[in-house]
Amino acid sequence: MESIPSDIVLHEKTRAFLERNHTLFIGGEWLEPRSNRYFGTENPANGKELAQVALADEADVDLAVAAARKAFRQTWREEITPAMRSDLLYQLALLMERDRQVLMELETLENGKPLENAAYDVDSAISHFKYYAGWPTKFEGSGIPVDNQHMVYTRREPLGVVGLIVPWNFPLMIAVWKLAPALAAGNCCVLKPAEQTSLTALYLAELIKESGFPDGVYNVVTGPGFPTGEALTSHHGVDKISFTGSTPVGKEIMKTAAASNLKDVSLELGGKSANVIFADADMSKLSESLTWSSFYNTGQECTLGSRIFVHKSRYEEVVDMLSKGAGALKIGDGFHDSDLGPMISRQQQERVLNYIEQGIKQGGELIFDSKVSVPDEGYFMTPKVFVGVGDEQVLNREEIFGPVVTISSFEDNAEVLERANASEYALAAGVWTRDISLAHRFASELEAGTVWINGYDRFNAAVPFGGFKQSGIGKEMGRSAMHLYTREKAIWVAL
Template sequence: MTGESNGNLEKSTIKIPKVKYTKLFINGEFVDSISGRTFPTIDPRTEEVIAYVSEGDKEDVDLAVKAARHAFDHGPWPRFPGCERRRILLKFADLMEENLEELAALDTLDAANLYSVAKNMLIHDAAELIRFYAGAADKIHGETLKMSKEVQAYTLIEPIGVVGHIIPWNFPTQMFVMKVGAALAAGCTMVIKAAEQTPLSALYYAHLAKQAGVPDGVINVVPGFGHTAGAAISSHMDIDMVSFTGSTVTGHRIMQAAATSNLKQVCLELGGKSPFIVFDDVDVDKIAPLALSASLYNQGQICVAGSRIFVQEGIYDKFVGRLLEELKTWVVGDPFDPNVNQGPQVDKEQYEKVLSYIEHGKREGATLLTGGKPLDRKGYYIEPTIFTDVTDDMIIAKEEIFGPVMSIMKFKSVEEVIKKANSTKYGLAAGVMTNNLNIANTVSRSIRAGTIWINCYFAFDYDFPIGGYKRSGFGKDMGMDALRKYLQVKAIATPIFNSPWL
């Protein structure tokens, strides 16, 4: 069985921050919601309230959009030379790193991100992503066109306008920065709906952005619920684009709202059910730990989780045995503990949802190899769970669980596993584990997914676009592809003197 931390970590070495920012951030100020309502944000380790946060609703979104609209139409941010936006974004990144311990602790408290990972990697990576887009801010330019007639023509690349960002709860810092960094570099202004489960770091980042010199009205943060604040952003007539990461069901609603309002552009990064394919020529001792991480990282609460594990029949038994050996070292417990691999699910709703999927798997005839139960302690902890004898038609093989649940399936041939990998409505990511270059190329080109990792997984980087095929959505986050979605092209033509066009 997996290990379990006893919770007696040396908390004297970790400074649990006092929550500073709990109000809406609109037009450069922290303000109460118009209704005065608040909602609790819960610590998933203890099931206790961390803080009460102002609850944004349609009226608050209206105020935030009004501020963003004014900042775009009349303010300096879209009109700054790119070098000035670059300077401010670099300062923003520096402030993130100056406050990294507090930011890491907020994401651990709110989202159960492992503190050691957040402190040593996630906040640094987020700051580097801001620097990546800072470097692009002064390199946005159009082209001179070679026309077939006596006309001088060129293109301007302009910011798309006011953007609505609706961000999920699983990685609060990464999701905030992925959306905001590219949009700021492009010259957009924005309204951000922070997830109701994890609003704390988004409000802190808004404060840091103002300190860095981002003008009032450019960034507005409205924590709230999807059916109120999120719906208001999706349908708002003065928002020019919506960028959303979350469930496929919600993505459908956002598209419908955008189409029936002002036909705003939409970018959707939605659900996934990613295959992790293991061929029989690999080193099982190296790939089994990678498979475990691909499926269980962040409690399985990551959209690209490789939760469908396909193993070629020649090494199937050896692979499963090695996976179980590796799982013995896997520690579940307080995410502030540096020895812990897996913390709690984000909230009670997600916890119960994951447990219900585990029950589905057992009822449908899959073999529960290990795990499958909640831990007998306070908090939303679930044992890492492995099912074998899973078939493609089972619910646990078809639906996104977003929890620490792995489904292991056997295959014979390349053709068979390509068919199985594509037998899903999703197309977000995939992992291909093989030492055969022909197999790697064939499978990676055949899988209908937006991201393919060969002999690695979670190989994210600043210049590496992330986004899906099929019902996993469209549009990209990260890289220059993300920057382009916040820009639009304007073509301008002028007749040359004495041309027949005069």
């Protein structure tokens, strides 16, 4: 395969999977798309085609939803007990551990990220399945004492068929953030991965089948937002859509969901996170985090601290720290000891370059642009640091989704709080201070779904994650995610 350099040694399962025909996984079977149409997915490290993947249209989505509905009514809900669901989820986690290297390699090949980062994603996905394997037997209702003539109780029930639409930046991990609680709650799923990164979702189908899940519980329809995504979000047989991606697309999904069958919707959308560094910040801890919290995954992460606010007394120190850290990052193919891989596509690379051009035109000063060498092929980009950018300018207002950050100084706490909150996004934020009272007060007033104090970008399957404002609706992970995939029913019994 031309898309894989000859010096890269892949697991035999990875090579075998890449060489096969990538069809749709529906009702426990691999099916050709009804239209017989396919599209190419490429290796962003060299821009060459990696595989041909089936393009699902409305007819294919209909078939997948019907398979999920049949499984929900006839098998998953009626024959599989909560304890059996737990066993299946844990068995799946064990199979993922067995094929960890394969999942890592597929993620690196189609996303471009370094293999070490892909390992973190795969391990996170495994830990999520293990965590949610404990949930099916933990659901409890409540009794409500209303009077002496009635017994009233509540119960939580699965929604039915849920559509899961996931992005390309963390394709396996975010798919599992949705899939694990949805299955634990007793739903059947139709997953649409991003068209740029479909392979791990398809490989996961092999493991789900091997785990013993009933046919139709997990279905994969591959393709772009139109026709595949639109067919799923507008389908009257889908009870819920869970989407992670851009805010504009999330808004369109809400419209489509409302116009169809008023299906439930949860959204994890864009971010423009503030990373606030006070005068008394522990610089040794900050130095361990600042570069990665700015440029991890080549800036293609919605939680990254792309707006850095530094007290004026530490401003020059932090600018120097970030410039040195960014300059030391190695950029290259994910299989060759690199820190940052490529952008996902030429389109994304050009989008980020356009933002940089706009930022300069609006008066932003590009004070650091890494001079490290990058490969001639692929969609690589060096980290960039801007200063002198106003809060209303494009670099501080819009989600760039690339290795670009801004640094601004501040003098007092009220000023920086107002500036940190002056965004339509409210996904995450960071606070750096030794003053524990200040840390808690400031965190409570920040408009962000997650606030990290003296650290950044920490996640755990048990901790809810999601944003406010235009960063989304609903919380992934933890108990909160189980509520996303269930509905509460009240039952009155006359005595």
